[in-house]
Amino acid sequence: MASSTRPPGRPRSSVDAEVFAATLRTIDQLGYTRATVDRIAAATGIAKTTIYRRWPSKGALVTATLVDSFGPLPLTGRDGAADIAAAIRYGVRAVAEPGVAAAFAGVFTDAIGDPALREILATQLQDPYRKVLMETLGLSEQRVLFVIDVVIGTLLHRMGMTGEPMVEADVDALIQMLQRELA
Template sequence: MQSRNPVSRTGRPRSAAADTAILAATRDALVELGWSRLTLGDVATRAGVAKTTLYRRWPGKNELVVDAVAALFDELEMPDRGSLAADIEGVVLQFAAILVRPETKSGLMAVVAESTHDDALRERIRASIVDRQKRLVLEGRARAQRRGELPPEPDPEEAARAVDLIFDMVAGAVVHRTLVSAEPVDREWAGAFTRVLVMGLGPGRSQ
């Protein structure tokens, strides 16, 4: 007689297709209804799933919207463009293009505002968006080190601090430019920003 799989007793496996449909429906609802009118019931209807299915995955609207926005940022890539500067410029333009989407603006601004008085939500934003996208900094630095454009950093703590700083500089500048100043991030701006980031502001910087 076949032995039972112990995993089968823990319940039905989570469906990736249902997750994708729910997150897409959340983004659609954000654009159409806005943050204040979005409800989990409406999202469940749009996604074609039972409300209980949604509640098993997300405890509330805040967490659902964070994950819906985080999925957009997972589209970011850093293809090898031949140099550190070109790599940074490429990801800056991608990042800005995601930020100006209506669903990103609605969701990101809303959960950031909510997180000012919700420590658990702030931690979810950090884990689901910030920490997850630091992979791009790690990838870009490693590639630049292999090219000889950046020196290796044998101290793990110093390397981690450098990753945090680079991420904060890039993300902070692009978010401020697109969502606060409401100015375009075009190739001219991305190129100028990249030159400052890579070369600094000293008198020896190339013009």
């Protein structure tokens, strides 16, 4: 009998990718509230217990899904104004992906009354971007938090009010506004 070096079951990255895709798809189709872990598990054919072993709550799962969806910021560190524009355009594209805005808005709403979820959001989602922006742009923590609040808040507000991402002219105006403010 040949021995296997791989543990039984699907590879972790494969399970993660399936669950993240199903999470966004389910949120996009049903809305954040109705996108339960049970429904996400059913959409993947992966046991609910497998999901809960990786993510202890729906909020933790949605946060991990958002982190995966966003990935690293496309910054060069050579030109602050260009990096601000690139970061904003990157955020616009990410928030416009199906399910992402609803996932953001839902998990943020849940976090209002859940300090543990706020901690997960802060450490896993916001902190990596905050640190990269501080380092790349040479801004203080408070200024970077301001940029994150203005950009993400504006993008989510627009999606929530219209169901559509910002038009290019408004994205340009947001970029110019922040470039002036941070100059």
